[in-house]
Amino acid sequence: MSLVTGSTGGGTAVSKSRRADSAKLPAAGPPRRDRRRSLGRRNLHGWLFSTPFLVLFGVFMLFPIVATLWMSFTEFGVRNVRQPLSARFVGLDNYAKLFGDDTFRTALFNTAYFVIVGVPLTIALGLLVALLLNNGIDRARTFFRVGFYAPVVTSIVAVAVVWRFVLDPSDGLVAGLAAEAGTKAPDLLGSETWAMPSLILLAVWRNLGTVMVLFIAGLQAIPAEVREAARLDGAGGWQELRRITLPLLRPTMLYATVITTIGYLNVFEEPFVMTQGGPSDATLTVSLDMYRQGFNFFHMGYASAMAYVLFVVITGITALQLRLLKDNTR
Template sequence: MPLATGPAADQASAVKKTRPAGTPPRGVRGRRPAGRHNLHGWLFSAPFLTLFAVFMLFPIVATLLMSFTDFGARHVTRPLEAEFVGLDNYVELFADDKFRTALFNTAYFVVVGVPVTVLLGLLVAVLLNNGIDRARTFFRVGFYAPVVTAIVAVAVVWRFVLDPSDGLVAGLATELGTNAPDFLGSETWAMPSLIAMAVWRNLGTVMVLFIAGLQAIPTDVREAARLDGAGAWQELRRITVPLLRPTMLYATVITTIGYLNVFEEPFVMTQGGPSDATLTVSLDMYREGFNFFHMGYASAMAYVLFVVIMGVTVLQLRLLKDNTR
């Protein structure tokens, strides 16, 4: 390629020679130093990091350390006097019949409650998205209202509804000429009653997630399936459910985590009874830590529950992720 010659080339050469060394070209602004930029970011993040360290990170680390000690009420003012016991709390935990009962009850609550909640949420979302044209917003608000209602208030209302003498169910049974069972006082019916209440309360969250997923499905796919002669069931099975797998994964994971931490329902409605039929891990942890002040033992229980939640979540992510490929 021939070199540029003439007055323009001479002028450019003169400007280049007169520009001081290290001066950036014209029109190009100097960049801020990386250290100063990072400092500004850390300053803006400082309020959150401070709150996180004080109210999240410190309690997590402290609880982990407490799980290896005999920390009790006498150590609240003198925490450094707690004696290190190693893995004794964990060994004692798995030898405790009450903890094994609580673990089984929690698993029962999750295994039954999560599929029912997710499937009913999907069914309601499909009906509200496709089957109902009028008052759709009214039904959405109605199904979601229990989610934003205080769980203690919901549990108290359900306790009165299921009361065997003056409750709503008892009144309906009397009108039908029969007697309603003592739902919360029966070892057979207590846990299913709590599951029914939990499903009713969490249905709205799952429904909203599935409605968002349904509205993200391209209409062209549905129309093509209908033109090919697909019915409502085939469209749901072959089109809707496969395209909703990411939403179903998210709904299943968050519902499972919430059900593994179930506490308010048995605490308000049954106090873990009858005969520990509704005792959950979180409720047992609360009793050991705040009723009996076995805080080291309760901390070990908390970390066992944490490991269970992590294991179940990873398993769900792996299984459902493989199915979406």
């Protein structure tokens, strides 16, 4: 009897202990179905809030990109008055015609020349100005920063007016300096040799502010402790620049190089406003040639093929530069 009672009492004690332990455990979360429903509701809200952007992106970005790709395989353009707009599938004929087009090869060469000369010049001057404004100039630093960045946000029409006055061989600034020196000013924009360097100088002046801002941000991100440690170890100004500043600025430098290269490969405004591609196609770029073929001669399919060739070139060069960035910042 006592044995039975003891066993019963022990079972009661164990059951009470289990109930106490279960009371201490946290309550179970909502069922999996409810969690899925809550997650789906949040996703639906996110898609609803994103719908205005997705619609605008699809209409004004995605659709033109796909339509341009399709047009590059067609003879799309204006044929005659009775049939103002027509498209005929021609396969790869537009691309084959491109590489046999002397004008396109000239535009490709001019664009490469613009990039090869303009990008290093822009990067070097932007770095120099950033170093001076970050360390060398204490007074009126904000004034100089605004002054260097102002051309970036200035209309190309206003820029063209200023630079036409500067380069005018009869009444411009260059003419005045030449007269002071007792010589005649050259017609820089009318010269096949000097027209492109003049446009490169204009582009460097316009884009210097963007590169300067990037480098200033990179310089300010370098820890002051690193510089102080280098100075305590006896590093001079040149050694600090070469061993500390430039290596730590490498990601910023390559990012600035990437965006500047992409912008110069797409250069259009400067030759369009200043020289219209002349003289004798000396300043004709790929973007300007594309504009001419599409909107002057209405060869939309041919211009679309140009656009995709330029797209492939930009993608390849950008991928190469990003690979360099990845390899050099491990």
